[in-house]
Amino acid sequence: MLLYGVMAMTTDVWLNETLYPDWGQRFLVTRELARVKSPFQDIVIFESSSHGRVMVLDGIIQITEGDEFVYQEMLTHVPLLAHGNAANVLIIGAGDGGVLRRVLQHREVQRAVMVEIDGEVIRLAKQFLPGIAGSAWDDKRAEVIVGDGIDYVKRAPDGAFDAIIVDSTDPIGVGEVLFTDEFYANAARILTGRGLVVNQCGVPFMQADELRETSARRAKFFPHVSAYVAAVPTYVGGFMTLGWAAKDATLTRIAADTIRARAEAAGVLGTTRYWTPEIHVGAFNLPPYIAQHLPG
Amino acid sequence: MLLYGVMAMTTDVWLNETLYPDWGQRFLVTRELARVKSPFQDIVIFESSSHGRVMVLDGIIQITEGDEFVYQEMLTHVPLLAHGNAANVLIIGAGDGGVLRRVLQHREVQRAVMVEIDGEVIRLAKQFLPGIAGSAWDDKRAEVIVGDGIDYVKRAPDGAFDAIIVDSTDPIGVGEVLFTDEFYANAARILTGRGLVVNQCGVPFMQADELRETSARRAKFFPHVSAYVAAVPTYVGGFMTLGWAAKDATLTRIAADTIRARAEAAGVLGTTRYWTPEIHVGAFNLPPYIAQHLPG
Numbered sequence: 001m002l003l004y005g006v007m008a009m010t011t012d013v014w015l016n017e018t019l020y021p022d023w024g025q026r027f028l029v030t031r032e033l034a035r036v037k038s039p040f041q042d043i044v045i046f047e048s049s050s051h052g053r054v055m056v057l058d059g060i061i062q063i064t065e066g067d068e069f070v071y072q073e074m075l076t077h078v079p080l081l082a083h084g085n086a087a088n089v090l091i092i093g094a095g096d097g098g099v100l101r102r103v104l105q106h107r108e109v110q111r112a113v114m115v116e117i118d119g120e121v122i123r124l125a126k127q128f129l130p131g132i133a134g135s136a137w138d139d140k141r142a143e144v145i146v147g148d149g150i151d152y153v154k155r156a157p158d159g160a161f162d163a164i165i166v167d168s169t170d171p172i173g174v175g176e177v178l179f180t181d182e183f184y185a186n187a188a189r190i191l192t193g194r195g196l197v198v199n200q201c202g203v204p205f206m207q208a209d210e211l212r213e214t215s216a217r218r219a220k221f222f223p224h225v226s227a228y229v230a231a232v233p234t235y236v237g238g239f240m241t242l243g244w245a246a247k248d249a250t251l252t253r254i255a256a257d258t259i260r261a262r263a264e265a266a267g268v269l270g271t272t273r274y275w276t277p278e279i280h281v282g283a284f285n286l287p288p289y290i291a292q293h294l295p296g
Numbered sequence: 297m298l299l300y301g302v303m304a305m306t307t308d309v310w311l312n313e314t315l316y317p318d319w320g321q322r323f324l325v326t327r328e329l330a331r332v333k334s335p336f337q338d339i340v341i342f343e344s345s346s347h348g349r350v351m352v353l354d355g356i357i358q359i360t361e362g363d364e365f366v367y368q369e370m371l372t373h374v375p376l377l378a379h380g381n382a383a384n385v386l387i388i389g390a391g392d393g394g395v396l397r398r399v400l401q402h403r404e405v406q407r408a409v410m411v412e413i414d415g416e417v418i419r420l421a422k423q424f425l426p427g428i429a430g431s432a433w434d435d436k437r438a439e440v441i442v443g444d445g446i447d448y449v450k451r452a453p454d455g456a457f458d459a460i461i462v463d464s465t466d467p468i469g470v471g472e473v474l475f476t477d478e479f480y481a482n483a484a485r486i487l488t489g490r491g492l493v494v495n496q497c498g499v500p501f502m503q504a505d506e507l508r509e510t511s512a513r514r515a516k517f518f519p520h521v522s523a524y525v526a527a528v529p530t531y532v533g534g535f536m537t538l539g540w541a542a543k544d545a546t547l548t549r550i551a552a553d554t555i556r557a558r559a560e561a562a563g564v565l566g567t568t569r570y571w572t573p574e575i576h577v578g579a580f581n582l583p584p585y586i587a588q589h590l591p592g
Contacts, residue, residue, distance in 0.1 A: 023346035028318035050319035282578030
């Protein structure tokens with residue numbers, strides 16, 4: 001795969017994201033830190049002057065030090081505070097540890113199981129992106145498993161978790177199996193009655209199929225399927241969507257004041273740079289160009 | 297200026313946006329339609345498979361057929377529906393005609409004056425991007441002036457307008473004078489007591505200075521200065537901000553039901569793909585990383 005384009009008449013090295021064949025973002029590379037071919041994917045970590053350090057999997061930007069807070073806060077705090085008392089949380093993917101750190105910020109969390117298939121992502125994140133997870137790896141409530149998330153949900157007991165957070169790549173490559181019927185059937189089974197699952201559903205302006213198809217799939221196993229939005233700088237193309245599947249219809253309609261009180265009790269209020277109670281509530285109001293892709 | 301980078305080992309032509317020195321977006325160019333050096337700026341219009349036709353001024357993406365609706369709807373419908381009865385509207389810039397078209401959607405608008413400094417932008421938009429303005433150019437309520445917006449606001453009578461919409465380039469190059477003390481002083485003078493001005497303030501994740509400095513300037517002449525957000529796909533970097541300066545504090549706090557009723561009366565409800573009454577109200581809830589740049 002051609003990761004580096006070379007600009008005419010300059011020796012600058014630019015990394016061109018290869019997510020779309022005809023449009024994308026590019027970063028001026030200050031220094032390459034790692035380039036590893038794991039059993040699952042090509043991993044590149046480089047330094048940029050615009051976004052700090054950046055991790056790239058199979059040519060697609062996964063995380064940057066500069067804007068990771070947007071995605072991590074919205075992927076974590078929204079489901080946990082909508083639930084209100086999530087003691088047992090399962091994280092699939094998220095090998096950089098950023099979601100784990102945000103989950104463990106919540107005082108009510110007693111156990112956070114993280115299942116990442118690619119041990120190299122964890123190893124390289126610890127070495128080159130230590131600020132993303134902070135001390136989360138050492139938290140006694142954290143259980144980090146290098147293994148297959150599909151397999152984990154198949155074997156987990158009924159009702160074992162209050163929330164499942166899927167921080168996967170797009171449904172191509174290694175992440176594809178995380179968007180199957182089998183995965184969602186098991187997710188529904190291992191969640192409690194108030195349980196919910198969230199997962200990243202791409203940027204609908206460019207990848208509307210992703211939201212449409214995975215929402216239809218979630219709707220087979222959960223009575224309440226929706227999505228909420230976040231404007232993540234390096235997931236370019238306007239709002240990205242985070243898919244929502246719950247057994248309890250009320251979770252998306254909790255008032256901002258209640259969310260604020262829960263965030264304060266959880267120890268999260270005031271620690272965020274993107275998430276607020278009002279943004280939490282407002283994120284479920286979808287623009288029509290996105291809402292049209294959800295099951296009627 | 298080097299607009300085109302050439303990828304190694306391919307003959308594809310990519311247009312690299314040059315807004316930032318170390319990060320940006322790129323488009324695969326299907327066909328170049330126009331390349332003109334006007335007295336004010338370099339204008340390029342090209343066809344892309346990803347976003348339809350794209351207009352570029354001095355190397356910076358201004359508008360694409362694919363995502364123009366997000367920016368135009370939010371820049372137009374939010375101030376006009378917050379005001380509730382804007383009969384006289386002044387548009388500065390916006391030579392593509394997209395804002396003019398949205399303004400004229402509102403039944404209560406009696407007169408829309410558009411002042412664009414670069415006649416070449418209007419000419420090329422009419423020729424190559426006819427769908428952006430539609431039939432707005434021929435509306436009897438439209439008065440299109442090729443001239444200097446600074447000069448226009450200097451000579452306009454007191455209280456002549458209910459709303460001013462500034463759709464300028466960033467405060468560099470030709471757009472710079474639209475962000476000065478003199479401009480805002482005159483804007484305040486020519487607005488009615490319920491009048492307000494909105495203008496694009498860039499993407500704070502990358503250009504926080506733009507929001508901070510222009511907000512401080514607006515605050516010298518308007519008692520109520522704020523901003524609201526929109527996730528515009530090709531203004532890459534997360535939320536862009538639209539600056540808000542009003543004489544009346546209540547305009548940002550109107551309930552969604554009232555906004556909906558106004559939109560229905562105006563003839564706008566149901567015509568939008570991004571704007572909704574709920575998104576209108578929620579857009580004033582700023583993430584902390586953006587809110588910190590507004591005057592306390």
